[in-house]
Amino acid sequence: xxxxxxxxxxxxxxxxxxxxxxxxxxxxxxxxxxxxxxxxxxxxxxxxxxxxxxxxxxxxxxxxxxxxxxxxxxxxxxxxxxxxxxxxxxxxxxxxxxxxxxxxxxxxxxxxxxxxxxxxxxxxxxxxxxxxxxxxxxxxxxxxxxxxxxxxxxxxxxxxxxxxxxxxxxxxxxxxxxxxxxxxxxxxxxxxxxxxxxxxxxxxxxxxxxxxxxxxxxxxxxxxxxxxxxxxxxxxxxxxxxxxxxxxxxxxxxxxxxxxxxxxxxxxxxxxxxxxxxxxxxxxxxx
Numbered sequence: 001x002x003x004x005x006x007x008x009x010x011x012x013x014x015x016x017x018x019x020x021x022x023x024x025x026x027x028x029x030x031x032x033x034x035x036x037x038x039x040x041x042x043x044x045x046x047x048x049x050x051x052x053x054x055x056x057x058x059x060x061x062x063x064x065x066x067x068x069x070x071x072x073x074x075x076x077x078x079x080x081x082x083x084x085x086x087x088x089x090x091x092x093x094x095x096x097x098x099x100x101x102x103x104x105x106x107x108x109x110x111x112x113x114x115x116x117x118x119x120x121x122x123x124x125x126x127x128x129x130x131x132x133x134x135x136x137x138x139x140x141x142x143x144x145x146x147x148x149x150x151x152x153x154x155x156x157x158x159x160x161x162x163x164x165x166x167x168x169x170x171x172x173x174x175x176x177x178x179x180x181x182x183x184x185x186x187x188x189x190x191x192x193x194x195x196x197x198x199x200x201x202x203x204x205x206x207x208x209x210x211x212x213x214x215x216x217x218x219x220x221x222x223x224x225x226x227x228x229x230x231x232x233x234x235x236x237x238x239x240x241x242x243x244x245x246x247x248x249x250x251x252x253x254x255x256x257x258x259x260x261x262x263x264x265x266x267x268x269x270x271x272x273x274x275x276x277x278x279x280x281x282x283x284x285x286x287x
Contacts, residue, residue: 005239009247011231017254019224022217030209032083033200037208038218039079040193042226050230051186060179068179068187071171076192078164080199081157089154095252097158102129102246104166109242113174117242127281128246132253134274166245172233173241181237185230 078098085094106125109115117125176184211218228251235244253274 003239005235005244008231008235008238009244012228012235012248013251013254015224015228015231016248016251017258019221019228020251020255021258022221022224030211031204032086033196033203034209035211035222036079036083036196037200039222039226040196042219042222043229044189044193046223046226046230047185047189051182051189054182055186056180056182058180058183060183064175064178065187067171068175068184069191071168071175072184072188072191073195074164074168074171075188076195078161078168079192079196081160081164083199085154085157085161087154088157089151093151094154094158096133097155098161098165099249099252100129100133101162101166101169102132102249104163105169105245106242108167108170109173109240109245113170113241115240115242117240121243124281125243125246127277128250131274131277131281132246132250134270134277169236169241169245173236176233176237181233184237185233188229188233 082094082098085098088094102125106117110117172184232244232248235248
């Protein structure tokens, strides 16, 4: 059972990575809150269905439920600030910033959850985070046009997402250790959709726009990403969040790699170096 987090972590990487490929193929001009509203429906159905299928008996303190609700709420808020960051900054920049929340989670896990990391595991985490940043960070180009104030606002929203997601993962681990991942997954399906519904209503004044894209691919994308969240929390429940978070955070590399294969593009030297760093980190997690 000690290594049960490994298959769940790689399942999250696969589901998120492939789900993002599908998402790229269904880009739309509708307001992003409409997509988040559709995602809310998937989260509610999938997470609550999972809870109904696998729930167990047991009662927990109000403090545990509150911690779990805050953890879920922070994750929901992170999606809102992330989508807001996309409106003001370049996706290649704000996406990289928002996705680099693993070091913050590792810090919280060590300080507040008492998780211990060996020297090998610590080096492995550094390599994983570095590989992700190197692989996904954009090459500087363009003429630098655009509002500096707008770009800074996008970065500010992305940083907020970084801290929201990072804190959420650490708090979720503490709650899951007490109440189990099934209860947390079910609670997540109750807490986050209302947050995203409120964001949609405020952003669009209640105007629903359905993307004019292949809706089967769109739904597949949303379902994959929602299932990726389920497998991530299963991984967190069965392993140290200080390791699970950096590992599952590698999904953008799969997205880019799959997209390049589909487009028959070659990896750059920088991206090849990042993949080598990733491969080198894998054996370190067993030391």
